[in-house]
Amino acid sequence: MKTMRYVDHGAGGPPEVLRLAECAVPAPGAGEVLIEVAFAGVNRPDCAQRIGRYPPPPGASPILGLEVSGRVVRVGPGVDRWREGDLVCALTPGGGYAEYCLAPATHCLPVPPGMALEQAASLPETCFTVWDNVFSRAGLKPGERFLVHGGSSGIGVTAIQMAKAFGARVMTTVGTPEKAAFCRALGADLAVNYRDDDFVREAMAFTGDRGLDVVLDMVGGSYLARNLEALALDGRIALIAFMGGADATLPIPALLRKRATLTGSTLRPRTVAQKGAIARDLERHWWPRLAAGQGTPVIDRVFPWAEAAQAHARMESSVHAGKIILAVA
Ligand SMILES: NC(=O)c1ccc[n+]([C@@H]2O[C@H](COP(=O)([O-])OP(=O)(O)OC[C@H]3O[C@@H](n4cnc5c(N)ncnc54)[C@H](OP(=O)(O)O)[C@@H]3O)[C@@H](O)[C@H]2O)c1
Structure with missing residues (x-):
């Protein structure tokens, strides 16, 4: 695959600016994995980025989306933990509203046993x-x-x-x-x-x-x-x-x-090492509890990603309770 679809927010504005567009598939660098995205979580900071109030940190993808679930399809140099085919959820520095998304390998966590991918996509950011x-x-x-x-x-x-x-x-x-x-x-x-x-x-x-x-x-x-x-x-x-x-x-x-x-504090601009340390803590202290059925994610609604505008409008209306998810696959 050389090209992929993603949700473009153009020059920014109301939710209606969100449209599917096409761009090159990114290649994983050292310490990164490429994930074929199944679901992407929608977070309030995505709305702020859409209207130009939350620019991505230097080096991050300009595409919206701070968390995904899906399958690892490529691993960059120096990645031992993950292999092609592994199911993960990941905190991303951006780029989640796309068919393929890069994430530092240390910001990926296994999908807890028995958990649906749409639920796993809702975990990382929160x-x-x-x-x-x-x-x-x-x-x-x-x-x-x-x-x-x-x-x-x-x-x-x-x-x-x-x-x-x-x-x-x-x-x-x-x-x-x-x-x-x-x-x-x-x-x-x-x-x-x-x-x-x-x-x-x-x-x-x-x-x-x-x-x-x-x-x-x-x-x-x-x-x-x-x-x-x-x-x-x-x-x-x-x-x-x-x-x-x-x-x-x-x-x-x-x-x-x-x-x-x-x-x-704000999470997104923290260093790769700092976010990796949080991921290790979560895997040690919270993931076993998720696997045991505690803290089951609460999904408000799953939107097809072509309806990203409706997903953002729902979030901005504040009528939702729990997480809003985009189905990308
Ligand atoms: N610093 C960080 O690292 C970090 C990371 C992630 C998210 N955040 C921030 O955390 C917030 C929540 O994110 P989210 O994705 O969970 O958003 P969300 O689901 O849209 O939740 C926002 C909630 O804030 C409440 N609210 C809005 N204005 C309010 C006000 N004036 N007084 C009291 N409550 C108000 C709303 O509840 P009611 O309808 O009940 O009022 C709404 O449920 C966002 O502001 C986001 O930017 C920060």
Whole structure:
């Protein structure tokens, strides 16, 4: 195969700009594999890239798509772990919305036994992000009280599942009663509809006035000061996005009084080695649990990839709960 189809976002714009186009199949370099893509996960950052607000890091494919599942069809020099024919899911630096996609070999993980490829495609972006932020950076421990905002999002679902599996008490915020029920069914101990209730007051009641140990926040803006208000002594806040505003005011005395830790990160520009280390942690700590039936991915809807525009429109409408997937094969 010399050429392949991919989803082109042209010069950017609304979801309707997305169209199938043709380009050359990339060749794997040292340490890389070429994957024949079966399914590609859709993530909110793809929408940001489509409108020109999230440019790919230097050297990454300009094609959308941060995660795929499929079959390894070529391996580059120095790759021992994978062979042609292996079924994998992979975190990609871009390029997932295509028939063939390159990934560093160390960012591939085996499809968990018994898991469908469409489910496996939904794993990498959220698992890498949640593991790194909640467990490595914020150090969530069994028995601690955890809040994830946006519990019905792709990130939110994985955060609820992982935190519960590792023994935390989990609270989340959502925008509708249906999403609250969805999160409770996933295992959240408390789901607060932020349109009706104040999550700070609810968090204090949830923790017997002690406060939260860890908060995973994708909202930012005015939530930052409120997260701090809801935090326990020695609590940690991990920021991963700012859907509610890029600027915030932080009361520094409260930060000091609570001995709080504030951390922020974004996954895509991390080095190959850093993302490889997260993959190793996931394979050791989370993949055995997936194989045992914990944390089963929740798929909102699978769209044929020719309908990528509808998939993006659904994500931007926020009516979805769980992951949106493109069927590429
Ligand atoms: N830093 C990183 O490394 C990293 C990696 C991956 C993703 N992210 C970010 O994480 C976020 C979630 O990604 P995703 O792919 O899981 O997206 P998603 O499924 O589209 O979820 C976004 C969720 O955010 C909630 N939301 C939006 N605006 C809100 C607001 N103002 N207040 C409260 N909740 C709000 C929506 O829930 P309701 O409808 O209930 O409000 C929606 O379910 C995105 O912003 C993405 O860019 C960051």
